[in-house]
Amino acid sequence: xxxxxxxxxxxxxxxxxxxxxxxxxxxxxxxxxxxxxxxxxxxxxxxxxxxxxxxxxxxxxxxxxxxxxxxxxxxxxxxxxxxxxxxxxxxxxxxxxxxxxxxxxxxxxxxxxxxxxxxxxxxxxxxxxxxxxxxxxxxxxxxxxxxxxxxxxxxxxxxxxxxxxxxxxxxxxxxxxxxxxxxxxxxxxxxxxxxxxxxxxxxxxxxxxxxxxxxxxxxx
Amino acid sequence: xxxxxxxxxxxxxxxxxxxxxxxxxxxxxxxxxxxxxxxxxxxxxxxxxxxxxxxxxxxxxxxxxxxxxxxxxxxxxxxxxxxxxxxxxxxxxxxxxxxxxxxxxxxxxxxxxxxxxxxxxxxxxxxxxxxxxxxxxxxxxxxxxxxxxxxxxxxxxxxxxxxxxxxxxxxxxxxxxxxxxxxxxxxxxxxxxxxxxxxxxxxxxxxxxxxxxxxxxxxxxxxxxxxxxxxxxxxxxxxxxxxxxxxxxxxxxxxxxxxxxxxxxxxxxxxxxxxxxxxxxxxxxxxxxxxxxxxxxxxxxxxxxxx
Amino acid sequence: xxxxxxxxxxxxxxxxxxxxxxxxxxxxxxxxxxxxxxxxxxxxxxxxxxxxxxxxxxxxxxxxxxxxxxxxxxxxxxxxxxxxxxxxxxxxxxxxxxxxxxxxxxxxxxxxxxxxxxxxxxxxxxxxxxxxxxxxxxxxxxxxxxxxxxxxxxxxxxxxxxxxxxxxxxxxxxxxxxxxx
Numbered sequence: 001x002x003x004x005x006x007x008x009x010x011x012x013x014x015x016x017x018x019x020x021x022x023x024x025x026x027x028x029x030x031x032x033x034x035x036x037x038x039x040x041x042x043x044x045x046x047x048x049x050x051x052x053x054x055x056x057x058x059x060x061x062x063x064x065x066x067x068x069x070x071x072x073x074x075x076x077x078x079x080x081x082x083x084x085x086x087x088x089x090x091x092x093x094x095x096x097x098x099x100x101x102x103x104x105x106x107x108x109x110x111x112x113x114x115x116x117x118x119x120x121x122x123x124x125x126x127x128x129x130x131x132x133x134x135x136x137x138x139x140x141x142x143x144x145x146x147x148x149x150x151x152x153x154x155x156x157x158x159x160x161x162x163x164x165x166x167x168x169x170x171x172x173x174x175x176x177x178x179x180x181x182x183x184x185x186x187x188x189x190x191x192x193x194x195x196x197x198x199x200x201x202x203x204x205x206x207x208x209x210x211x212x213x214x215x216x217x218x219x220x
Numbered sequence: 221x222x223x224x225x226x227x228x229x230x231x232x233x234x235x236x237x238x239x240x241x242x243x244x245x246x247x248x249x250x251x252x253x254x255x256x257x258x259x260x261x262x263x264x265x266x267x268x269x270x271x272x273x274x275x276x277x278x279x280x281x282x283x284x285x286x287x288x289x290x291x292x293x294x295x296x297x298x299x300x301x302x303x304x305x306x307x308x309x310x311x312x313x314x315x316x317x318x319x320x321x322x323x324x325x326x327x328x329x330x331x332x333x334x335x336x337x338x339x340x341x342x343x344x345x346x347x348x349x350x351x352x353x354x355x356x357x358x359x360x361x362x363x364x365x366x367x368x369x370x371x372x373x374x375x376x377x378x379x380x381x382x383x384x385x386x387x388x389x390x391x392x393x394x395x396x397x398x399x400x401x402x403x404x405x406x407x408x409x410x411x412x413x414x415x416x417x418x419x420x421x422x423x424x425x426x427x428x429x430x431x432x433x434x435x436x437x438x439x440x441x442x443x444x445x446x447x448x449x450x451x452x453x454x455x456x457x458x459x460x461x462x463x464x465x466x467x468x469x470x471x472x473x474x475x476x477x478x479x480x481x482x483x484x485x486x487x488x489x490x491x492x493x494x495x496x497x498x499x500x501x502x503x504x505x506x507x508x509x510x511x512x513x514x515x516x517x518x519x520x521x522x523x524x525x526x527x
Numbered sequence: 528x529x530x531x532x533x534x535x536x537x538x539x540x541x542x543x544x545x546x547x548x549x550x551x552x553x554x555x556x557x558x559x560x561x562x563x564x565x566x567x568x569x570x571x572x573x574x575x576x577x578x579x580x581x582x583x584x585x586x587x588x589x590x591x592x593x594x595x596x597x598x599x600x601x602x603x604x605x606x607x608x609x610x611x612x613x614x615x616x617x618x619x620x621x622x623x624x625x626x627x628x629x630x631x632x633x634x635x636x637x638x639x640x641x642x643x644x645x646x647x648x649x650x651x652x653x654x655x656x657x658x659x660x661x662x663x664x665x666x667x668x669x670x671x672x673x674x675x676x677x678x679x680x681x682x683x684x685x686x687x688x689x690x691x692x693x694x695x696x697x698x699x700x701x702x703x704x705x706x707x708x
Binding site: 033059062063064066067070071074075077078081082085086088089090092153154174176179180 | 536537540541544545548551552555556558559560562563566570645646647648
């Protein structure tokens with residue numbers, strides 16, 4: 001049970017696909033101009049991650065090594081197409097705003113990456129835990145970036161949905177750059193910078209502690 | 221032991237110079253004074269507020285970032301003040317103060333400190349701040365208002381540029397950003413810096429010369445109008461000449477200035493934007509490492525590889 | 528001998544994955560296509576009725592090779608025609624649904640179906656403040672931004688792009704009408 005929990009939580013923070021592994025940068029940069037888009041993209045990717053992870057883990061013994069990657073891609077593409085059709089049929093507004101980025105989930109390196117490095121080696125139950133963790137990690141990261149960009153770029157959160165909240169007051173003038181592609185790079189870079197700053201500080205505190213107790217700091 | 225630092229052994233050359241960063245930067249501030257005063261004279265308290273806000277924010281941001289990075293705080297070298305002042309001079313007088321503050325923070329934080337501080341930045345920090353503001357608030361950044369002159373658009377946006385008297389352009393009685401109104405004040409400051417030897421005449425000469433030659437043949441308004449209008453004078457003397465973001469060789473500086481001029485004319489005459497000083501300099505900033513690489517003379521006796 | 532065996536296995540595995548995948552997808556396709564088509568048809572219907580004030584239904588009309596939609600009011604009399612037309616915007620194609628009153632030579636209403644221009648600037652073309660001004664605009668107007676068309680602040684190019692598409696659409700429809708008679 002502990003292993004399963006570990007498989008799950010590592011995707012949330014320690015091995016977060018966006019903020020730590022820097023995987024799936026294309027959707028991360030392209031569709032996080034609003035919180036809704038970020039959330040929807042995260043959920044769509046999570047579904048593909050989970051579905052293809054389960055299937056790939058189940059069939060891993062049947063597939064010869066030589067055709068492993070083509071097989072994985074076909075399976076991933078199948079799930080992406082399911083998401084694409086379903087989104088168009090049931091949530092047309094979101095499908096419209098994500099447009100071609102749904103089909104492009106196929107080439108999201110996060111998905112093939114997890115299939116290759118985890119699902120193809122681990123049993124199904126661990127794969128599910130891993131896919132859920134990575135999916136949640138990806139989704140919160142995209143939503144987080146989306147919220148930052150939307151608040152500064154439009155002054156709202158979840159605009160165009162029933163949850164819409166006007167965050168900024170009358171005086172506020174939206175920073176257009178934040179919802180343009182340049183804003184994606186600036187936001188991601190700033191968030192990564194701030195995260196690394198605090199991580200480094202935490203790490204150096206650890207080193208100091210070890211130094212003061214006379215332990216070697218070579219391990220850090 | 222305490223005087224060990226005084227016995228530094230270092231390779232030559234051992235030429236000593238009175239010049240220091242703070243000395244040069246202080247002189248740049250001095251050279252900007254005529255332009256600053258003209259701006260305050262024409263636009264009044266709104267200009268003064270913008271200039272104060274930008275300067276304080278730029279210096280404070282620099283101090284804060286250097287504190288966070290755990291390196292010595294060097295705001296005494298005036299370089300942050302120059303950035304803040306230059307940024308303020310590129311802003312329209314009616315811009316809300318908080319936007320100017322945002323621009324100054326971006327200029328120092330994203331334009332300078334993330335690259336490692338003074339000397340490591342690829343782009344002129346003040347121009348980075350202005351580019352950010354222009355992309356964020358295109359309407360507020362291009363709305364000009366001027367006392368007692370009827371024209372409401374910046375001369376470059378006007379439909380009939382020749383209708384604006386060149387004398388007004390020269391003296392500064394036109395709409396525009398704080399520092400782009402009076403050519404005479406900028407030239408005064410620029411000449412002072414040239415005289416002191418802090419800027420290289422090749423950059424403004426290449427820049428202005430190229431614009432003059434090209435606009436003789438293309439675009440409307442003619443060369444004198446294009447030289448005096450917009451932010452070209454300010455850009456050519458104070459921004460394109462930034463020591464950190466221009467090539468180090470003489471030939472390289474010619475290339476840099478001429479490149480800026482060509483880009484500016486392309487943007488002004490054929491582009492969708494009325495003014496191109498900002499992007500012409502930023503784009504050429506990107507080419508500086510390449511220009512340096514190909515124009516650095518070989519050391520004596522060095523053998524050309526694969527020659 | 529061994530090598531041959533592996534080759535056959537590769538083919539069998541890949542082929543079966545393909546077949547299963549195709550099977551699953553055709554099921555999903557069958558389930559979702561009617562819904563997707565319905566959404567598309569609904570959106571088109573809404574757009575057409577939206578640009579033809581007073582119309583409750585419409586019928587398709589072929590004229591000079593153009594696909595036009597004739598709007599009909601409750602009494603069944605025509606209120607105008609709707610025409611879908613597209614052109615280049617600032618960043619991508621702008622698709623418009625345009626309601627026209629060809630008899631009286633004026634525009635009825637314009638709806639932006641799709642555009643990719645800058646959010647907060649050009650994208651504001653979809654706001655009533657901008658597109659509303661075309662209501663009742665005469666075919667013979669110049670359609671020049673900042674002159675007879677109020678441009679969106681900071682987005683003259685997008686404003687002009689919409690105006691150009693409208694002007695072009697009017698010319699196209701007028702030609703179809705004159706050629707058809």
